[in-house]
Amino acid sequence: MDVYLIDGTYELFRHHFALPSQVTDEGREVAATVGVLASVLGMLESGAGHLGVATDHVIESFRNALWPGYKTSAGVDPRLLQQFPLLEEALDAMGVVVWPMVEFEADDALAAAALLASASTEVERVFICTPDKDLGQCVRGERVVQLVRRTRVVLDEAGIVAKFGVAPASIPDYLALVGDSADGYPGLPGWGARSAAAVLARWQHFEAIPADCAAWGVVLRGADRLCRTFAEQRDLASLFRDLATLRSGDRLFDSVEELRWTGPRPSFEALARRLGASQLAERAQRLAHTNQPRA
Numbered sequence: 001m002d003v004y005l006i007d008g009t010y011e012l013f014r015h016h017f018a019l020p021s022q023v024t025d026e027g028r029e030v031a032a033t034v035g036v037l038a039s040v041l042g043m044l045e046s047g048a049g050h051l052g053v054a055t056d057h058v059i060e061s062f063r064n065a066l067w068p069g070y071k072t073s074a075g076v077d078p079r080l081l082q083q084f085p086l087l088e089e090a091l092d093a094m095g096v097v098v099w100p101m102v103e104f105e106a107d108d109a110l111a112a113a114a115l116l117a118s119a120s121t122e123v124e125r126v127f128i129c130t131p132d133k134d135l136g137q138c139v140r141g142e143r144v145v146q147l148v149r150r151t152r153v154v155l156d157e158a159g160i161v162a163k164f165g166v167a168p169a170s171i172p173d174y175l176a177l178v179g180d181s182a183d184g185y186p187g188l189p190g191w192g193a194r195s196a197a198a199v200l201a202r203w204q205h206f207e208a209i210p211a212d213c214a215a216w217g218v219v220l221r222g223a224d225r226l227c228r229t230f231a232e233q234r235d236l237a238s239l240f241r242d243l244a245t246l247r248s249g250d251r252l253f254d255s256v257e258e259l260r261w262t263g264p265r266p267s268f269e270a271l272a273r274r275l276g277a278s279q280l281a282e283r284a285q286r287l288a289h290t291n292q293p294r295a
Helices: 008-019 031-045 083-093 106-118 133-138 158-162 166-178 193-203 213-218 222-231 234-244 266-273 278-292
Strands: 001-007 050-056 096-101 123-129 144-146 153-154
Touching: 001 106, 008 050, 008 083, 008 106, 031 050, 031 083, 031 278, 050 083, 050 106, 083 096, 083 106, 083 266, 096 106, 096 153, 106 123, 106 133, 133 144, 133 158, 133 166, 144 158, 153 158, 158 166, 158 193, 166 193, 166 234, 213 222, 222 234, 266 278
Parallel strands: 001 050, 001 123, 050 096, 123 144
Antiparallel strands: 144 153
């Protein structure tokens, strides 16, 4: 079987900005929620029989205490924010496993779920459905891969190396050097994708990078300046790497069979009607009756 792990936060943002407004009779914006439900249902109709969705129940996490500039909910459209709990409720009613994260982030849940699913001998491939760069650290060979559903690009381990110039295990070190604007940390001054890839392709992790700047000249032009910056701001780089490192220790499920979709709950029909999307309930019921999802 294949297992699909979906970044619900990314999907909610993507649909919010891609779809026209849809307001219920009660005056609630629901376009993004309806869009994500339709998208997940489409995956089920295409045969994705085992899946789970991770969401940021709140945007803030333990990482905000580590770095004051880390991403928050400040500035996020309130019409989008109020759909987070709605999406979680709706996915659950549709019969889809949901992991709403509070202390940790949706990305941590995806990392934890990927580790658990890949440990099962029943699983052939694990698809982590998100374009987020930090999930690249979870890719393993051709078995745990990253799927960008919007472009249908699949990144296995060779694909991560081709895209970033470093192996999956070095992604946290890489992001620490170049920064991640989406998460709110800047990286080190002067460092870019090319220089970070050159250094980490040679030494993989910060701990193996030599203190002697002369040794850097073998892999990097203009190494002296970057070497000094790294030496002076190594503690900051380590902090950024900690921010980029996903926590995969949460035991979200005991068996991958818990991720098997078996149909919507009885509450889904009324909820879909409330969202002005009764057709989703009809599709879900029809799919459940035909037993189309496969192992």
